Amino acid sequence: MxxxxxxxxxxxxxxxxxxxxxxxxxxxxxxxxxxxxxxxxxxxxxxxxxxxxxxxxxxxxxxxxxxxxxxxxxxxxxxxxxxxxxxxxxxxxxxxxxxxxxxxxxxxxxxxxxxxxxxxxxxxxxxxxxxxxxLPPQSLPGWLRKPLITAWGKASVTAIEAIQAAAPPLDLTPKDPAQAAALAEALGAEALPTGSLRLSAPGQVSALTGYSEGAWWVQDAAAALPALLLAPQPGEHVADLCAAPGGKTLQLAAAGARVEAVDISAARMARVTENLARCGLTARTHVADALSWQPQAPLDAVLLDAPCSATGTIRRHPDLPFVKDGTELDTLVALQARLIDRALTLLRPGGRLVFCTCSLLPEEGEAQITAALARHPGLAVLPAEAPGIAPDWRSSEGGLRIRPDHWADRGGIDGFYMAVLARAAPVP
Missing domain, CATH: 1.10.940.10 (NusB-like)
Structure with a gap:
């Protein structure tokens, strides 16, 4: 020892x-x-x-x-x-x-x-x-703070910094939403409006009630929302692109969908496989580039959690401001656009796409949707509906913008952007 x-x-x-x-x-x-x-x-x-x-x-x-x-x-x-x-x-x-x-x-x-x-x-x-x-809380680096002040205002950025100064609580996604209340009581957790469970002092994760039985998995409440927006139905054929570490794959599988989980990293995909096994869920896993992977048949729905700056996760990853400098942003924005275009080609007529990033920057969220609508005639933003969505999360183009200072009285939440897209089905 x-x-x-x-x-x-x-x-x-x-x-x-x-x-x-x-x-x-x-x-x-x-x-x-x-x-x-x-x-x-x-x-x-x-x-x-x-x-x-x-x-x-x-x-x-x-x-x-x-x-x-x-x-x-x-x-x-x-x-x-x-x-x-x-x-x-x-x-x-x-x-x-x-x-x-x-x-x-x-x-x-x-x-x-x-x-x-x-x-x-x-x-x-x-x-x-x-x-x-x-003393003032840790400031965001200048390359990030300035555009965030432009986007959300100085007061919001100051509130984000205050949230990021504290260790975040631990959020869990129940495998069976019907058992969430009983699980919350057993864990001593807070049941959040969106269906996640929150622990303020969890201790060792693997020792918590329900871990070995696969009754839940660790997933920030914001990260759990895109799969809820997708709302997969039992038997639907769906893909989770850029799937690792697998929280969204688990949600889709638990809803009864036939899931294709795709990620370019073999090591990260191994974690998805481990999490599926622990939770007793099934999905087909593919170590492949989402830009070239092709399903055997058109899909009912795609969830694309695109690579991004991860600036919405600094409350859980305070190392990011010291390692990143924003120079990769243009490359990421271009990749996100290519991934959106590719994901749309995988859908059947009338199929739906949920695009999301764990970024606080509009160019990795709202601007991507605006640009996609301009590139693809007939593409539309569907209403973003899920339990517990606060009115101030809704953005003007129809998506959801979540910031770390939202739910400040509960310990905050990861920064995320997400939107539901669909091509119009052809008229018979």
């Missing part, structure tokens, strides 16, 4: 991978030779929580550290200081323990050992500094 110091060491290594090497946290966590690999599942979870909390609170930590630093120390040293302050101020750890732990971390490495004295002096002062909770 690892010690608390080894857990901190792992969290420190994760911070270095994200902030210095600019690696996505998902990649770091999946590294079989990485710092988290030797830890037990609870220890891994603890190290991950520490790293995530530090990424969410980094600017607050830097504000407290600033008055006590004549110059910025090397990045690994700065990360150790940030980690300690977040432990003290956000996690409630005893100051002396967190300070001593940071000093020990720095002394383990020859390159950082000479900063141990500095860390001890600075942290003893900053660790006692008042006002942590009154």
């Amino acid at each position: 690892a010690t608390g110091q080894e857990v901190r060491q792992a969290a420190w290594s994760v911070l270095g991978a994200v902030l210095q090497e600019h690696r996505l946290l998902a990649e770091v966590l999946a590294d079989s030779a990485g710092a988290l690999a030797p830890l037990s599942p609870p220890e891994r979870a603890r190290a991950q929580r520490l790293a995530l909390a530090t990424l969410r609170q980094m600017q607050r930590a830097d504000r407290l550290l600033g008055p006590h630093l004549r110059r910025m120390p090397p990045a690994p040293v700065m990360n150790a200081l940030r980690l300690a302050l977040v432990e003290i101020h956000a996690e409630g750890a005893p100051a002396h323990g967190a300070v001593n732990a940071a000093v020990t971390l720095l002394r383990r490495d020859k390159a950082t050992g000479r900063y141990a004295g500095l860390a001890n002096a600075v942290l003893r002062k900053a660790g006692q500094a008042p006002g942590w909770d009154t």
Whole structure:
């Protein structure tokens, strides 16, 4: 069993991978030779929580550290200081323990050992500094903040940042909606208006009631909505394009549809297969490019969760602002348009397409639908209907725009855009 110091060491290594090497946290966590690999599942979870909390609170930590630093120390040293302050101020750890732990971390490495004295002096002062909770929350990076202010206004962006500063609750999608109330009671979960269940302090996911029986799967409430908009009927032939990790595939299969799950990544598709097996559901899985995959017959419906900037998921993935810089946006927007065009060719006359992205940027949402309608005469936006949809989620072109500051009193929700499209059926 690892010690608390080894857990901190792992969290420190994760911070270095994200902030210095600019690696996505998902990649770091999946590294079989990485710092988290030797830890037990609870220890891994603890190290991950520490790293995530530090990424969410980094600017607050830097504000407290600033008055006590004549110059910025090397990045690994700065990360150790940030980690300690977040432990003290956000996690409630005893100051002396967190300070001593940071000093020990720095002394383990020859390159950082000479900063141990500095860390001890600075942290003893900053660790006692008042006002942590009154400091502004972590700001979005400029490349993202400016267009979001243009799109949604400064007050909304400030509210989004406030939501993203806190660890999000855990949302679950019940396999059988008829059992949602009983499952919520067994889990001590809140039943959300859209049908998802929300846990504020879930603990170890695999130990929760119903996990081993496949009674639910982890899926943010916003991510569960596109499949509800598609409303597959029993026996309908549908495709989930860009399907991994599989939450929407599971929803479609649970509704009784004949599902084709398509994803270009073999590793990610393996997760879809595992989730299907745990939940006792069936779908045909295809490791293929959605731009070239072809079903054996025209489909009744397609769900396209297109690759995007993922800017709506920063509350759960606070590493994204430190790894991405917006330079990939034009490429993603072009790919999304190609995927929409391709998905439409897979449908039978009168078939429907749900397009969605976990992005906050209009060019990856509203603008895509407007452009698709211009490219495809006869294409129409169908009403977006599902339980629990709030009036202020509806956008002018007929889709749904969900922002993290929606449901702020419940802990927020991922940012998403989604719309239902259909070609007019030919007149007999």
